Amino acid sequence: MEKMVKTFPQHKCNWLKGRFAFYKYQEFWNIQEFLEGGILAQQSFKARPSDVFLCSAPKTGTTWLKALAFAILTRHQYDESTSPLLKTMPNECIPLLEKDLEQVEDNHKNSCFPLVGTHLPYSSLPESILTSNCKIVYIYRNIKDVIVSHYHFLREAAKLPMEDAPFEEAFDEFCEGKSWCGPYWDHILGYWKARLERPEIILFLKYEDMRKDPTSNVKRLAEFIGYPFTIEEEKAGVIESIIKMCSFENLSNLEVNKYGKHRAKESNIAIENRHFFRKAKDGDWENYFTNEMIENVDKLIDQKLSATDLVLK
Numbered sequence: 001m002e003k004m005v006k007t008f009p010q011h012k013c014n015w016l017k018g019r020f021a022f023y024k025y026q027e028f029w030n031i032q033e034f035l036e037g038g039i040l041a042q043q044s045f046k047a048r049p050s051d052v053f054l055c056s057a058p059k060t061g062t063t064w065l066k067a068l069a070f071a072i073l074t075r076h077q078y079d080e081s082t083s084p085l086l087k088t089m090p091n092e093c094i095p096l097l098e099k100d101l102e103q104v105e106d107n108h109k110n111s112c113f114p115l116v117g118t119h120l121p122y123s124s125l126p127e128s129i130l131t132s133n134c135k136i137v138y139i140y141r142n143i144k145d146v147i148v149s150h151y152h153f154l155r156e157a158a159k160l161p162m163e164d165a166p167f168e169e170a171f172d173e174f175c176e177g178k179s180w181c182g183p184y185w186d187h188i189l190g191y192w193k194a195r196l197e198r199p200e201i202i203l204f205l206k207y208e209d210m211r212k213d214p215t216s217n218v219k220r221l222a223e224f225i226g227y228p229f230t231i232e233e234e235k236a237g238v239i240e241s242i243i244k245m246c247s248f249e250n251l252s253n254l255e256v257n258k259y260g261k262h263r264a265k266e267s268n269i270a271i272e273n274r275h276f277f278r279k280a281k282d283g284d285w286e287n288y289f290t291n292e293m294i295e296n297v298d299k300l301i302d303q304k305l306s307a308t309d310l311v312l313k
């Protein structure tokens with residue numbers, strides 16, 4: 001697999017001093033480890049109809065979505081003082097299809113835990129997910145904030161200070177479509193088109209909407225994944241407790257997320273948990289973008305996504 005991936009078109013990120021490379025497969029760029037796992041999943045993964053996939057491009061709110069879905073699903077086993085989310089970072093509570101295939105398959109054998117994460121584009125999902133009519137939740141986010149979040153995450157992963165990682169270059173590469181699981185707009189478009197055809201099995205959630213109105217979005221999420229809140233639960237404030245437990249303020253201040261490491265055993269992709277909890281500020285892009293950048297991104301969105309009803313500027 002490693003040899004095969006090395007034959008794919010390669011892009012070395014110049015702004016990261018070549019410390020990161022993406023490989024192009026089925027029209028999307030990915031890092032080697034995740035691409036190998038994605039291809040393996042395409043070849044062998046057998047979805048269960050009850051599986052629920054939490055899909056996203058990186059840096060669009062995956063960690064938050066995973067925390068919320070996990071808390072919703074496990075709320076009868078744990079409360080906000082006993083939840084595994086207090087000791088384990090959300091990305092480790094829910095396996096990623098392209099990295100944790102064994103764990104997903106173990107869950108199939110040993111439990112009825114239905115949640116699986118993936119950054120794979122819709123067109124690269126293993127066939128069995130589509131033929132089994134598995135439910136899909138897709139989270140997306142304002143492209144400008146994704147560009148900034150993506151910049152910092154990869155920069156931290158490459159252990160480069162901002163002075164050595166020019167934002168302008170990172171911006172240009174992202175807008176050329178060369179980002180992790182990019183082109184970002186094509187990632188969104190793939191799921192968006194699929195939702196048009198199969199609205200009953202694909203739920204779209206927007207990061208910014210979830211920030212503005214977490215209660216109704218958490219309710220939608222719970223209903224969609226088949227774990228709706230009862231009226232009694234609503235009255236007892238269960239939704240608000242889940243939102244509070246999964247809030248950026250709470251999760252980012254937990255010991256595990258401040259000092260722990262994600263994928264600690266795999267030295268080439270290990271990364272400190274705190275890098276998944278940077279700022280969570282809507283509109284942080286204003287601190288980075290020049291007027292020309294704003295114009296270029298807006299044009300790009302008009303060109304690529306004008307056929308959708310999505311607001312991404």
Ligand code: A3P
Pocket residue numbers: 056057058059060061062063064067145148149150152246247248249251276277278279280281284
């Ligand atoms: P910023 O880099 O803008 O701060 P992903 O989980 O897909 O990698 O996305 C990471 C982004 O989500 C980061 O954005 C991070 O701060 C933000 N984030 C992480 N946990 C969050 C939470 N509980 N609520 C809101 N945003 C969160």
